[in-house]
Amino acid sequence: MVKGLYTAYTGMINEQHRMDTLTNNLANSTTIGYKKEGATSQSFDSVFAYKLKDISDSPNIPRRIGINTPGVKIGENYTDYSQGSFKITDNPTDLALSGDGFFNVEFTSKSGETSTKYTRAGSFSLTTEGYLVTKNGDYVIGSKGHIKLDPTQGVKFDSMGNIYQNDAKVDQLKITDFEDYDYLKKYGENLLEPVEGATFKDATAKVYSGYVEMSNVNIVTEMVDLIAITRQYEANQKVIKTIDTTLEKAANQNGRLT
Numbered sequence: 001m002v003k004g005l006y007t008a009y010t011g012m013i014n015e016q017h018r019m020d021t022l023t024n025n026l027a028n029s030t031t032i033g034y035k036k037e038g039a040t041s042q043s044f045d046s047v048f049a050y051k052l053k054d055i056s057d058s059p060n061i062p063r064r065i066g067i068n069t070p071g072v073k074i075g076e077n078y079t080d081y082s083q084g085s086f087k088i089t090d091n092p093t094d095l096a097l098s099g100d101g102f103f104n105v106e107f108t109s110k111s112g113e114t115s116t117k118y119t120r121a122g123s124f125s126l127t128t129e130g131y132l133v134t135k136n137g138d139y140v141i142g143s144k145g146h147i148k149l150d151p152t153q154g155v156k157f158d159s160m161g162n163i164y165q166n167d168a169k170v171d172q173l174k175i176t177d178f179e180d181y182d183y184l185k186k187y188g189e190n191l192l193e194p195v196e197g198a199t200f201k202d203a204t205a206k207v208y209s210g211y212v213e214m215s216n217v218n219i220v221t222e223m224v225d226l227i228a229i230t231r232q233y234e235a236n237q238k239v240i241k242t243i244d245t246t247l248e249k250a251a252n253q254n255g256r257l258t
Helices: 003-027 044-053 219-254
Strands: 037-042 073-079 086-088 095-098 102-108 114-119 139-142 162-165 168-172 175-178 184-187 191-194 200-202 206-209 211-213
Touching: 003 037, 003 073, 003 219, 095 102, 102 191
Parallel strands: 095 211
Antiparallel strands: 037 073, 086 211, 095 206, 102 114, 102 139, 102 175, 114 191, 162 168, 175 200, 184 191
């Protein structure tokens, strides 16, 4: 096998993966509370060095050199948790967090199972019964559980997440933060759930009523990256075409008897 073909092929696969990640970011550029993703890759030399030291298959017997092939290896996707811009809505139940922390939401699956998810998407509303819910109808969690208010009365939120009606405190938003965001994984467009090893800590975020935090995707940056990815993909295509032409000449011309 011509190693150049494999190298160019893995390059194209890697750029395709980056393109998928980038286009997903662009598709969610207007999604409230969305945090953009990025893709990583590993070069042959970094993977090769790791494999030489890997003795997991057979104790004390490193892998043979021949099992490795050149080219790029798709790494892991990561999430950028930097804060997005605020959009004014003037709706008192629309909330945005400034700083580190997440709203707590009681998510109900299609099978009826409930679990706590975390989000920065604070586009909330009140039901006719007075419950504070997300756009999908999931309950927002407060210090007393489900937040229930009087839908006929006005509502105010202070920067600490305290909720007031008729100048009396009725509840407080539950806001949670984590020691390491690497122990969070996305669930849907703007929900997060902790994985094993996640550690909770006190949140420092401040609550702003009448605002929502928009996606942190920068469309200009994403479009520049889109052009770069396209050009790199095309460059790998040209490598394959060049090698293919070389092989054709070697097979059909150099080996021809005269």
